[in-house]
Amino acid sequence: MIDPLFWLGLSILLVAASLTAVLVAAIPAVQELARAARSAEKFFDTLSRELPPTLKAIRNTSLEITDLTDDVSEGVKSAGQVVKQVDQSLNSAKKQAQNIQVSTRSLVVGVKAAWKTFTHQKPARRNPERLSMNDKPDLTLPDRELLSSENRRIVDR
16 A cells, blocks of 8 residues: 555644635635724724713703703693682672672662652552551451461461
């Protein structure tokens, strides 16, 4: 057979050729990895510079929104109180208007009654047909019973 050293040398040569081929194929990939690492480093630098101020601005905006929300809530409560006061004022004005209307009617009726009283002539004397309290005849017992039974019937109805 052929010498084992030949086979050993041939194997080492094939391994060296394979390694060379792998390295030649890996060089572009390693270069791309280096470029990606540089881009990532630049991105992280930008983030480290820009992110804290951005987060601070977001935090400030959230505080301002909270303050505005509180102000709007207070405004709504204040508007609600104003509406209640206006409603109470309207109810009070309505009651006062009703009282004025009643007072005006009472005044008008009083003036009419006074006018009628002053313009009508008074009768010269009392009607003689009417009996005074002392002039009424005394009722007898049967008459009284008859009147009380009639009064009971009227009340029962």
